[in-house]
Amino acid sequence: xxxxxxxxxxxxxxxxxxxxxxxxxxxxxxxxxxxxxxxxxxxxxxxxxxxxxxxxxxxxxxxxxxxxxxxxxxxxxxxxxxxxxxxxxxxxxxxxxxxxxxxxxxxxxxxxxxxxxxxxxxxxxxxxxxxxxxxxxxxxxxxxxxxxxxxxxxxxxxxxxxxxxxxxxxxxxxxxxxxxxxxxxxxxxxxxxxxxxxxxxxxxxxxxxxxxxxxxxxxxxxxxxxxxxxxxxxxxxxxxxxxxxxxxxxxxxxxxxxxxxxxxxxxxxxxxxxxxxxxxxxxxxxxxxxxxxx
Numbered sequence: 346x347x348x349x350x351x352x353x354x355x356x357x358x359x360x361x362x363x364x365x366x367x368x369x370x371x372x373x374x375x376x377x378x379x380x381x382x383x384x385x386x387x388x389x390x391x392x393x394x395x396x397x398x399x400x401x402x403x404x405x406x407x408x409x410x411x412x413x414x415x416x417x418x419x420x421x422x423x424x425x426x427x428x429x430x431x432x433x434x435x436x437x438x439x440x441x442x443x444x445x446x447x448x449x450x451x452x453x454x455x456x457x458x459x460x461x462x463x464x465x466x467x468x469x470x471x472x473x474x475x476x477x478x479x480x481x482x483x484x485x486x487x488x489x490x491x492x493x494x495x496x497x498x499x500x501x502x503x504x505x506x507x508x509x510x511x512x513x514x515x516x517x518x519x520x521x522x523x524x525x526x527x528x529x530x531x532x533x534x535x536x537x538x539x540x541x542x543x544x545x546x547x548x549x550x551x552x553x554x555x556x557x558x559x560x561x562x563x564x565x566x567x568x569x570x571x572x573x574x575x576x577x578x579x580x581x582x583x584x585x586x587x588x589x590x591x592x593x594x595x596x597x598x599x600x601x602x603x604x605x606x607x608x609x610x611x612x613x614x615x616x617x618x619x620x621x622x623x624x625x626x627x628x629x630x631x632x633x634x635x636x637x638x639x
Contacts, residue, residue, distance in 0.1 A: 383484065393481060393482060394485045398489050412493055413500055419444075419448050420441060420444045420448055423444040433574070434570070435602065436596075436602035437602055438514065438596065438602035442508055442600055446501060446599060446600065447569060448568070450568075450592060451592075453534070457535060458537050459559060461539060461541075461542060462552075463555075465542045465545065480628065483535055483542070487534065490534075491531070514599070514600050516598065516599050516600070517598060519594060522594060522610070530588070536624035540623070540627055543627045543628055565586055566592060571593070572603070587616040589609070590613050591610070594606070
C-alpha cells in the first residue's frame with residue numbers, strides 16, 4: 346500500500362536528519378583541504394580539468410597548435426629583445442634554450458596563479474546552485490595547466506635534444522629534480538591564487554593588482570636573466586624570491602648553466618608549504634560566506 350505523503354509528513358521527514366541523503370555542514374577545521382571529499386568527487390575534478398583544456402582551443406582555427414605557438418613566439422621575441430638588443434648574458438647557454446626553459450616554467454606558474462585567483466568570481470553562478478567541494482576548482486586549474494606544461498616541456502626537450510647533439514647543452518643529474526621543482530611551483534601558484542581568490546570576492550581592487558603584479562613578479566624572477574649576472578646587492582634581494590632557486594636549479598640541471606643550491610630548494614619548499622597552509626585557512630574561511638559578498 347502506497348504511503349500518502351502529506352504536508353505534515355514532509356515536514357516531519359524534513360525535521361528528521363536521518364531521512365536526508367546528504368547533509369552539508371561547514372568545515373570543522375579551517376586547516377583541512379578535504380582531500381577525502383576531493384577523492385569522492387574525483388570524476389568532477391576530471392571533468393573540470395578536461396573542460397579547461399578543451400575550452401583553451403575550442404572554436405579556434407589552429408586548435409591545440411596554440412600550445413606550441415605561444416612559447417615559441419615568446420621565446421623568439423625574448424631572443425631578439427633581451428638577447429640581441431639588450432645583450433643580456435645567458436651564462437653560456439644557447440639563447441633559444443635559455444629563454445624557452447624560462448618561458449615554459451613561468452607559463453605554468455603564472456597560469457596557475459592567474460586563473461586560480463579569480464575562481465570564486467568566475468564560478469559564483471555554479472557555486473550558488475550546487476554543492477561540491479569548492480577546492481576542486483582551483484585543483485582542476487592546476488591539473489589542466491600541468492597538462493599544458495607537459496606539452497610545452499616536451500617541446501623544450503625537443504630543442505634540448507638538438508642542442509645536446511651539437512654539444513651546446515649539457516644536462517646533469519640535477520635535472521631529475523624536475524618533479525620536485527614543478528610540485529613546489531604548483532603549490533606556490535595554487536596558494537597565491539587561493540589567497541587572491543579570497544580577497545577578490547570582497548576587494549575588487551585586487552583584480553587590477555593581480556594583472557600587473559604577476560608581470561612585475563616575472564621581472565623579479567630570473568626568467569630572462571641569470572642571477573649570476575646581477576650585482577651583489579640586487580642578487581641578495583633576489584635570493585628572497587622563493588621562485589629564484591627553482592628557475593636557477595632547472596637551468597642548471599638541463600642546460601648546465603646557472604646555480605644550484607640545496608638550501609635554496611629547501612627555502613622554496615618551506616615557503617610553498619607555509620603559504621599553502623595560510624591559503625587553505627583563508628580559502629575555507631571565505632568559502633563559508635563568499636556568496637554574500639561576491
